[in-house]
Amino acid sequence: MRSRTARRALTAAVGAAAVILVPLWAAAPYPAGPERMQVYLTTTSDPAGRRVVKGLEKQAPLPFIQGGTAGITVDESKTYQRFEGGGASFTDTAAWLLKSSGALSGATRDATLKKLFDPATGIGLGFIRNPMGTSDLARFGYTFDDMPAGRTDPELRNFSLAHDLAGVLPLTARARELNPAVKVMASPWSAPAWMKDNEKLEQGRLRSRYYATYARYFVKYLQAYRDRGVPVDYVSVQNEPTCCSGYPSMRWNASGLAYFTKNDLLPALRQAGLATKVLALDWNWDRYDAFARETVDDPAIRRHPNFGGIAWHGYGGDVGQQTLMHDRYPGLPAYDTEHSGGRWIGNQQREDMHNLIDYTRNWGRSWVKWSIAVDRNGGPHHGGCGNCTGLITVHHGAGRGHGTVDYTVEYYTMGHLTKFVRPGAHRIGSTASATVPNVAWRNPDGSRALIAYNDTGRTRRTAVNWGGRHVTYDLPAGAAATFTW
Known part of the structure; x- marks a missing residue:
């Protein structure tokens, strides 16, 4: 049948390897947008990643802060x-x-x-x-x-x-x-x-x-x-x-x-x-x-x-x-x-x-x-x-x-x-990362989603830049999150 081997292929062609996170927030800001970003979180409690503790659990909204910072930058000028x-x-x-x-x-x-x-x-x-x-x-x-x-x-x-x-x-x-x-x-x-x-x-x-x-x-x-x-x-x-x-x-x-x-x-x-x-x-x-x-x-x-x-x-x-x-x-x-x-x-x-x-x-x-x-x-x-x-x-x-x-x-x-x-x-542009791999999307109604995973053994403070503003979020170890705005 299928090889059934847990072979996770690396995305060398698009930067799943480790990179330096270079913010793009110096670009011209987008038009006025939402004031807050929503987060949905999934965590598991066992090494096999099967015992769900939080399943798409809605978190407290994150306020946008003016200016950019090092982290993941969502770039809507790049579309795929x-x-x-x-x-x-x-x-x-x-x-x-x-x-x-x-x-x-x-x-x-x-x-x-x-x-x-x-x-x-x-x-x-x-x-x-x-x-x-x-x-x-x-x-x-x-x-x-x-x-x-x-x-x-x-x-x-x-x-x-x-x-x-x-x-x-x-x-x-x-x-x-x-x-x-x-x-x-x-x-x-x-x-x-x-x-x-x-x-x-x-x-x-x-x-x-x-x-x-x-x-x-x-x-x-x-x-x-x-x-x-x-x-x-x-x-x-x-x-x-x-x-x-x-x-x-x-x-x-x-x-x-x-x-x-x-x-x-x-x-x-x-x-x-x-x-x-x-x-x-x-x-x-x-x-x-x-x-x-x-x-x-x-x-x-x-x-x-x-x-x-x-x-x-x-x-x-x-x-x-x-x-x-x-x-x-x-x-x-x-x-x-x-x-x-x-x-x-x-x-x-x-x-x-x-x-x-x-x-x-x-x-x-x-x-x-x-x-x-x-x-x-x-x-x-x-x-x-x-x-x-x-x-x-x-x-x-x-x-x-x-x-x-x-x-x-x-x-x-x-x-x-x-x-x-x-x-x-x-799909729109987002900064590739080996520690917090991610992918970003723009929906037909103009809303956006960034899907990210903390592929490390510790909580990581994750910054998301968009439109000359940013939010920060403490993403738990081994957790998946979707950010929407």
């Missing part, structure tokens, strides 16, 4: 990429726990969805990446056109969305009701087994004679979602191409991915009148050359109206690859579409905050975790990851807390971004 959303996946596991398992009452489920997706009363998740069929975080293997062994369905007469109608689709629809700005992405782990050379959901290659059929399979899925009120904004050709044995997956090479994208999938979407955009790769930074370069380097693909950019995973390589690709193709969007939390991670809060900051300082338009929900045992799962964690833990069956929901540290770290940075916001 547009933010589209942060979130996670309605895996089969998450959908079953939230809806089909019967563990949660209707009232508890709706309250949970509001805390996840409502921008006013919750954290405003804005990006949902759903598996297009089975994945490793599922109770069993399935696609939308399964056939008995030895039988095929090249006309896709057996295509059915029945599985998703039981949970994934209605939950996604409810999320869009709570937050109409939600972006939806779909990623397949495997084509139907009868399309593959080994006739299994695990590994195997798509038979070339079924390329056009598989493109029509995408179209039928997208049309079925659209017709039920859930348009899908993005798809990838394959989740983590060629990875991995032990659970649903499919092998590809670079030329096959490029050929299928150019000659089958993109034309099929165009012919069907679908606005859905295709994202290349959907895997790690260090797999770009092996699986995406041939696709992205083709100008006919890049110029196609249904091509949308590159999807990255954060399990291997260096996040600076995103900036290298931006420099090569400045108009090509980057999306960070998966990096799971998990018990293998030494400090989950630290990992999350570095991911949030590093991905977006390297041009990422999204920050997407893996499953929205798992149970206390990290499942149910169908091979693959048995120690993944989610934004929430749903308790079911015998044992502690049946029918209740725990909000993990990942819920709060994600909320530092999604609750305060709205879709359509633009």
